[in-house]
Every structure is written in structure tokens, then in C-alpha cells.
Amino acid sequence: MAGLINVKDYFFPNIGPHLEIPEKTRPFLKKLSEQASLPAAALLGVLVTLLETPCSLPIYVGTAKILADAGLSSLGVLGYLVYYNFLFTLPLWIILLIVWRGSEWKIVQLQDFQHRGKKWMKLGLGLMLLVMGIWLIR
Secondary structure, X not given: OHHHHHHHHHHOOOOOOOOOOOOOOHHHHHHHHHHOOHHHHHXXXXXXXXXXXXXXXXXXXXXXXXXXXXXXXXXHHHHHHHHHHHHHHHHHHHHHHHHHHOOHHHHHHHHHHHHHHHXXXXXXXXXXXXXXXXXXXX
């Protein structure tokens, strides 16, 4: 379903449901994030982790079981999960380094790149999700 919604957003961006924060909510969230302190951000991170764990843990457990059933040792399974998490978070680390070491001009460039490429990113992600969904259903 998420794949169909993202592909729909490429062709018909003004129609139907979207997988993004509604426009009306964004100013409130921006104001709230600008007022947040470092301890509040850390607490929010802990709360998000606690609430997200029931959703994401089954994927890790299922993957670990499949790898273990395939004959991989516990250390091998752990290695694959560490490798997956490294690849999953690598783009975020790269963006963090660019923003941290860069100037305000680079941050504006990143936001401009994201804005210009948003339509294409939605199409690419939507097509990938559709292909993966079809492959899993087969």
C-alpha cells in the first residue's frame, strides 16, 4: 500500500492520502523542535525507541532466525545485523557530518536538493516497495 501511495504522489501529488506530515501540522512541529532542549531531545529519543521496538523487533528476530536456520553461527548472525544497521544508518551519518562540518550555505543546499528531488525520491521508493511486495507475494 505504501508503494502505491508513493507512486500516486509522483503522478497526482494533490490527491488522496500521503505518507508525510500534513502541511497544517508542520509549523507547530517546527516551533516545538526549535524550543526543545538537549535533555528533551534525548528523552524523546528514548521514548521513540521504546514505542518503536514492538514494531521493529519482529523484523530483527525473524531475520536472525532465518540466518540461524541457514546454518550461520550466532556471531555470524550478529555480524549481519550490525552490517545491516551500519548500511541503514550510513546516509544519516553522512548528512549529520555534512551539516555538522559544513556552513549554513551547505545546509541550504541540502534542503534545496531534498525539495527538488522529493518527487523523484517518492517515485523511486514507491517502485522499490511495489517490486518488493510483488516479490514477497509470489
